[in-house]
Amino acid sequence: NAGVMQNPRHLVRRRGQEARLRCSPMKGHSHVYWYRQLPEEGLKFMVYLQKENIIDESGMPKERFSAEFPKEGPSILRIQQVVRGDSAAYFCASTPGLRETQYFGPGTRLLVL
Amino acid sequence: KQEVTQIPAALSVPEGENLVLNCSFTDSAIYNLQWFRQDPGKGLTSLLLIQSSQREQTSGRLNASLDKSSGRSTLYIAASQPGDSATYLCAVSSSGNTPLVFGKGTRLSVIA
Numbered sequence: 094n095a096g097v098m099q100n101p102r103h104l105v106r107r108r109g110q111e112a113r114l115r116c117s118p119m120k121g122h123s124h125v126y127w128y129r130q131l132p133e134e135g136l137k138f139m140v141y142l143q144k145e146n147i148i149d150e151s152g153m154p155k156e157r158f159s160a161e162f163p164k165e166g167p168s169i170l171r172i173q174q175v176v177r178g179d180s181a182a183y184f185c186a187s188t189p190g191l192r193e194t195q196y197f198g199p200g201t202r203l204l205v206l
Numbered sequence: 207k208q209e210v211t212q213i214p215a216a217l218s219v220p221e222g223e224n225l226v227l228n229c230s231f232t233d234s235a236i237y238n239l240q241w242f243r244q245d246p247g248k249g250l251t252s253l254l255l256i257q258s259s260q261r262e263q264t265s266g267r268l269n270a271s272l273d274k275s276s277g278r279s280t281l282y283i284a285a286s287q288p289g290d291s292a293t294y295l296c297a298v299s300s301s302g303n304t305p306l307v308f309g310k311g312t313r314l315s316v317i318a
Contacts, residue, residue: 135308135310136295136306136308138305138306138307141305149304194240194252194255196252197242197250197252199249
């Protein structure tokens with residue numbers, strides 16, 4: 094059973110471009126969380142999704158950021174018109190359901206030039 | 207709003223020493239507490255998960271304790287090794303389907 098997969102592992106974008114981060118949960122897991130880790134900071138929750146539904150997006154910036162978890166395929170975190178402050182490591186975690194341990198992916202490190 | 211604090215922010219010890227990492231949280235109504243290890247540029251590895259009804263969990267040289275009423279947890283590492291060098295993160299969950307709230311971590315260096 095493969096672990097949580099994220100791609101790309103590293104992503105470089107210029108200011109104003111779009112960034113798309115993908116997360117494939119573990120097999121059988123239908124719940125996905127996205128977290129962001131800014132330099133020298135702890136991980137901060139962004140959004141919690143189940144298949145085709147956003148359950149909690151209270152940690153997501155109101156503008157430029159969106160997330161989806163379609164019926165088929167990976168979860169996508171999309172950042173439009175990136176700015177230098179978006180440079181961070183973005184982690185996703187998956188669980189099979191409620192009250193289960195979250196398993197983390199290796200992260201995507203976004204660098205905005 | 208739950209806040210998690212980890213002390214110290216960084217720690218350097220000689221190989222073989224026993225050590226304790228501290229984690230405190232402001233809201234004692236937690237569902238579980240988890241300790242993770244993060245190596246530079248890598249993802250998170252779960253070390254120990256303590257349910258709110260438990261007092262401690264052990265795995266090899268690691269022992270984590272939980273005192274929910276006082277809002278504290280400790281991670282004890284016995285006979286430290288250079289391979290233990292990493293950042294250790296503490297995270298709490300307030301209920302079964304809420305996101306984890308993380309501390310900023312303790313950066314541990316074990317010197318050979």
